[in-house]
Amino acid sequence: MKLSTKGRYSVMAMVDIAAHFDNKPIALADVAERQEISLSYLEQLFGKLRRGGLVKSVRGPGGGYLLAHTAEETRIADIVLAVDEQIKTTRCTPGSPVGCKTNKSRCLTHELWEELGNKIYLYLSSVTLADVVENRVLGTSGELYRREQDTPVAAAQ
Numbered sequence: 001m002k003l004s005t006k007g008r009y010s011v012m013a014m015v016d017i018a019a020h021f022d023n024k025p026i027a028l029a030d031v032a033e034r035q036e037i038s039l040s041y042l043e044q045l046f047g048k049l050r051r052g053g054l055v056k057s058v059r060g061p062g063g064g065y066l067l068a069h070t071a072e073e074t075r076i077a078d079i080v081l082a083v084d085e086q087i088k089t090t091r092c093t094p095g096s097p098v099g100c101k102t103n104k105s106r107c108l109t110h111e112l113w114e115e116l117g118n119k120i121y122l123y124l125s126s127v128t129l130a131d132v133v134e135n136r137v138l139g140t141s142g143e144l145y146r147r148e149q150d151t152p153v154a155a156a157q
Contacts (some may be wrong), residue, residue: 023063052082077124
C-alpha cells in the first residue's frame with residue numbers, strides 16, 4: 001500500500017484539531033506549526049476535507065476549522081478517502097476483473113495484495129480520531145517503546 005503525504009498529513013492535522021478542540025475554531029496556521037506541515041499544503045487538504053463533509057470552516061477573526069462530527073464519529077479511513085487517497089496494494093484497479101499484466105490477466109499474488117488492501121481499509125475504518133487522540137491504537141507496535149520507558153537501563157543494553 002502506498003499512502004502518500006496527502007493521507008498521512010490529513011490524518012495528522014485532523015488528530016491535531018481533535019486533540020486541541022475547545023469549542024472554538026482552530027487556525028490551520030497553528031496546526032501547521034505544531035505538526036510541521038506547510039500551511040499552503042494544509043489549505044489544499046482542508047478544502048478536500050471540507051468538501052468531504054469532515055470539517056467546517058469559520059471565516060473571519062478567530063476563524064479556522066472545526067470537526068464536522070465528533071472525534072468518536074470520524075473514522076480514519078474517511079479522512080484518507082476524502083483527500084483522494086486510494087487504499088490499495090495492487091497495481092490493478094481495486095475490484096476489477098481485469099488484471100494489470102499486458103495480457104489483462106492478474107499476477108499470481110493479486111488476491112494476496114488485494115486482500116491486504118481490504119484489511120488495511122477495514123482497520124482504518126475501525127479506528128476513530130478519538131482512538132488516536134486517546135492512544136487507544138498503541139498495540140504491540142508500542143510495546144518496545146513502553147518497555148524502554150519503564151526500564152531505561154534494559155533498553156540501553
